[in-house]
Amino acid sequence: MGEAVSIARNPTRAVGIGSIAIGGGRPIAVQSMCATKTTDVEATLAQIESLAAAGAGVVRVAVDTPKDVEALAAIRPRTRANLSVDLQENYRLAERVAPWVDKIRYNPGHLHHHEPDRPWQDKVRWLADAAGQQDCAIRIGVNGGSVDPALQARFAHGDSVGPMLASVLEHCAVLDAIGFDRYCVSLKDSDPVRVLEANRRFAAQRPDVPLHLGVTEAGMPPEGIARTRAALGPLLREGIGDTLRVSLTVPFARKCEEVEAGRRLLDDVARGVPVGEAETESLGSGLRIVSCPSCSRVENEAFVELAEEIRRMTRDMAACPLTIAVMGCRVNGPGETDDADLGVWCGPTQVHLSRRGEHLGAFGYAEILGILRKELDRLVGE
Numbered sequence: 468m469g470e471a472v473s474i475a476r477n478p479t480r481a482v483g484i485g486s487i488a489i490g491g492g493r494p495i496a497v498q499s500m501c502a503t504k505t506t507d508v509e510a511t512l513a514q515i516e517s518l519a520a521a522g523a524g525v526v527r528v529a530v531d532t533p534k535d536v537e538a539l540a541a542i543r544p545r546t547r548a549n550l551s552v553d554l555q556e557n558y559r560l561a562e563r564v565a566p567w568v569d570k571i572r573y574n575p576g577h578l579h580h581h582e583p584d585r586p587w588q589d590k591v592r593w594l595a596d597a598a599g600q601q602d603c604a605i606r607i608g609v610n611g612g613s614v615d616p617a618l619q620a621r622f623a624h625g626d627s628v629g630p631m632l633a634s635v636l637e638h639c640a641v642l643d644a645i646g647f648d649r650y651c652v653s654l655k656d657s658d659p660v661r662v663l664e665a666n667r668r669f670a671a672q673r674p675d676v677p678l679h680l681g682v683t684e685a686g687m688p689p690e691g692i693a694r695t696r697a698a699l700g701p702l703l704r705e706g707i708g709d710t711l712r713v714s715l716t717v718p719f720a721r722k723c724e725e726v727e728a729g730r731r732l733l734d735d736v737a738r739g740v741p742v743g744e745a746e747t748e749s750l751g752s753g754l755r756i757v758s759c760p761s762c763s764r765v766e767n768e769a770f771v772e773l774a775e776e777i778r779r780m781t782r783d784m785a786a787c788p789l790t791i792a793v794m795g796c797r798v799n800g801p802g803e804t805d806d807a808d809l810g811v812w813c814g815p816t817q818v819h820l821s822r823r824g825e826h827l828g829a830f831g832y833a834e835i836l837g838i839l840r841k842e843l844d845r846l847v848g849e
Contacts, residue, residue, distance in 0.1 A: 474495055474703055474733065474736055474737050475706060476495075476703070476706035476707065476708060476709070477670060477674050477706045477707060478491075478492070478674065478675075479491065479674065479675055479676060479677040479678070479709055480648065480675050480676070480677065481493060481677075482604050482649050482650065482651050482677050483604060483649065484496075484524075484525055484549050484551070484569045484570045484604050485525075485548075485549030485550070485569035485570075486547070486549055487524050487525070487549060489651060489677050489679075489709040489710045490651065490676075490677030490709045491677075493709070495703075495708060495709060495710060495711065495733055496524030496525060496709075496710040496711075497522055497523055497524060497710070497711060497712070497713075497726050497729035497730055497733070498523055498524065498525040498526070498527065498551070498679070498710055498711065498712040498729075499518045499521075499523045499526060499527070499712060499722060499723075499725045499726050499729075500526070500527040500528070500529070500553070500712070500714075500722075500725075500760065500762050500763075501514045501515060501518070501526065501527065501528045501529075501722070501762070501763055502514065502719040502722050502761040502762050502763060502765065503719060503763055504763050505528050505529060505530060505535040505538050505539060505763050506534050506535060506537075506538045507538075508538050508541050508542055511528065511538065511542060511763075512542050512545055512546060514719075514722060515528075515542070515546050515548050515550070516546060516548070517722075517723055518548075518722060518723060518726055519546070519547075519548040521723040521726040521727060522726050522727075522729075522730050523548075523726045524549060524710070525548075525549045525550070525551050525569070525570065525710070526548050526549065526550055526551070527550075527551040527552070527553050527572065528542075528550060528551075528552060528553065528568075528763065529552075529553045529762060529763045529764050530552050530553070530554065530557075530560055530564050531555070531557055531560075531764070532557075533560075533563070535560075536560060536563045536564055536567075539552070539564055539567045539568070540566075540567050542567075543567040543568075549569045549570075550567070550568045550569055550570075551568060551569065551570040551571070551572055551606070552564045552567075552568045552570070552571055552572065553572050554571060554572065554573045554574075555573075555574060555577045556577050556580045556581045557581065558573055558577075558578060558581060558590055558593075558594060559581075559593075561573075561593075561594050561597040561598070562597040565597050565598055565600065565601035565603050566601050568603060569603060569604065570603055570604040570605065570606060571594065571597070571598050571603050571604070571605050571606070572605070572606040572608045573594060573605070573606075573607070573608065574608050574609070574610060574613060575587070575607060575608075575609055575614075575615065575634045575635065575637075575638050576609065576610060576613035576614045576615050576634070577613060578590050578591070578615075579615045579616075579617070587615075588641050591638055591641045591642065592641065592645055595642055595645060595647040598647075598649070599647060599649075603649075604649045604650065604651070605642070605647070605649065605650040605651075606650065606651050606652070606653060606679055607635055607638045607639065607642075607650060607651075607652045607653070608652075608653045608655070608679070609631050609634050609635045609652075609653065609654050609655070610655050610656070610683050611627060611628075611631055611654075611655065611656030611657070611658070611661060611665075611683070612656070612657070612683070612684075612805070612806070614630045614631055614634055615630075615634065618630045618633060618634055621633070627656075627658075627661055628661055628664045628665045628668065631654050631656070631661075631665050632654070632665055632668055632669060632672075635652050635654060635669065636669075636672065636673070639652065639673060639676060650676070651676065651677040651678065651679050651709065651710070652669065652673075652676050652677070652678055652679065653678065653679035653680070653681060654666055654669055654678075655681050655682060655683035656682070656683060657682065657683055657684040657685070657686075657694075657757040657792075659682055659694050659695075659697040659698035659747070659750075660698075662680075662681075662682050662698040662699075662702075663698050663701060663702065666678060666680065666702055666707055666708070667702070667705070667707065670707045677709040677710070678707060678708050678709055678710075679708075679709070679710045679711065679712070680698075680699050680702060680703075680707075680708040680710070680711040680712075681695070681699070681711055681712045681713070681714055682694050682695045682698050682699070682714065683714055683759070683760075684714070684757040684758060684759045684760075684792065684794075685713065685714050685715060685716075685757070685760070686715070686716055686756055686757050686758045686774075687715065687716045687717070687756070687758060687774055687775065687778060688715055688717065688724065688728070690750070690756070691713070691714070691715045691716065691758075692713060692715070692728045693746040693749055693750055694746070694750065695713045695714070695728070695732070696732055696742050696743055696746040697743050697746040697747040697750060698743070699711060699732060699742075699743075700732065700735075700736060700741075700742030700743030700744075700746070701742075701743045703732075703733070703736045703742070704736060704742070704743075711729055711732070711733075712725065712729065713725045713726075713728040713729045713732070714759070714760035715728070715760055715761075716758040716759065716760060716761055716771055716774050716793070716795075717760075717761055717771065718761065718768075718771050719761055719768065719771075722761070725760070752788055753784075753785050753786045753787060753788060754781055754784050754785050754786070754787045754788070754789055754790075754791070755789070755790045755791070756774070756777060756778055756781070756790075756791045756792075756793065757790065757791070757792050757793070757807070758774045758792070758793035758794070758795075759793075759794050759795050759796075761795065762795070762796075764795065764796040765795035765796055765813070766795070766796050766813060766814055766815045767795075767813055767814070767815050767816070767832070769813070769832055770793070770794075770795040770813040771795075773793065773811070773813065773818070773832065773835070773836075774793045776836060777791060777793060777811075777836070777839065780836055780839075780840060781843065784843065784847070787847055789808040789809070789843070789846060789847075790806075790807045790808050790809075791807060791808065791809045791810070791811075791839075791843075792804040792806075792807035792809070792810040792811070793810075793811050793812075793813075794810070794811070794812035794813065795812070795813050796812070796813070804821050804824075805821070805824045806824075807821075807823075808822070808823055808846055809821070809822055809823075809839060809842055809843060809846070810822075811835065811839065813832075814829070816831070816832075817829040817830060817831060817832075818830055818831070818832060818835040820835065820838065820839065820842070822842055822846075827842070
């Protein structure tokens with residue numbers, strides 16, 4: 468496992484995650500996530516080991532079903548890597564996965580989907596109890612595209628960061644009230660400007676809580692790396708951030724590129740390179756393609772190639788101030804394409820297309836490019 472990089476930063480408290488700790492002056496750890504199906508034990512184990520060997524201090528896996536839990540139980544004895552588990556709607560699996568991992572990540576926005584009649588505060592206390600009994604840390608992972616709609620309604624239309632910040636502060640307060648302090652926080656968005664603002668505001672209000680930095684749906688390299696550096700470079704220089712992930716849309720066999728990009732970012736910041744300035748300028752204000760990182764929830768690996776094909780198809784539209792969102796699964800797809808001019812989210816055999824939040828239908832992988840191009844031309848004409 469590669470050595471973490473030391474950068475002077477805010478005095479957050481230390482939170483243990485297996486054999487490492489983040490915060491409290493510890494070196495900043497780089498993270499990544501497996502793209503293999505968790506139920507494929509051999510493939511997932513091989514990817515965990517390759518990511519750890521590349522320098523990932525924590526490796527995340529997704530668990531959605533009891534079969535995923537069984538696979539995780541088979542994987543755990545065969546690796547010394549620090550494992551984090553990603554829970555979305557199925558938060559009740561936490562009790563079953565906690566014995567096999569070092570950290571549990573949950574998304575506050577998704578807690579309202581499952582058992583909607585149960586107060587979310589009860590769910591958080593239940594998660595903390597499951598983690599505490601098995602010596603696990605927790606990450607409160609807020610995503611700008613999946614904040615609880617009831618919370619979003621409390622803020623003015625132009626304040627996209629307010630709902631994220633309010634959500635995470637509320638969840639911190641519940642954990643604080645029950646005496647569970649082994650947690651960190653992430654506030655992620657596909658827009659680097661919002662990532663900067665959200666993390667600065669949180670660090671100002673809760674300088675004690677370790678921050679996990681990242682740009683969600685950063686996209687394909689090199690643009691995805693540039694978006695991440697544009698957001699994270701300034702934060703790291705300001706002393707904000709205790710661990711990070713570079714979330715890239717890459718083929719499953721290239722997941723180590725996330726770790727390599729993260730370590731280059733830390734090395735550059737440590738050497739005094741003004742990370743973020745050139746990257747922000749290079750991104751410009753034209754066509755933006757945001758796409759979620761390849762992970763085990765992707766229902767058809769053709770999603771990665773589709774994202775590449777959309778980029779190639781739209782090269783002649785680089786100056787158009789439009790956003791296309793390309794999502795790989797049902798978890799992120801429906802909600803996180805709503806703000807895009809055009810959004811596609813990929814199922815096993817069909818691709819769902821939306822235009823500014825309106826669902827236009829589901830189409831085959833072979834026909835979606837032509838339909839998407841017609842919709843793009845229509846938007847440009849308007």
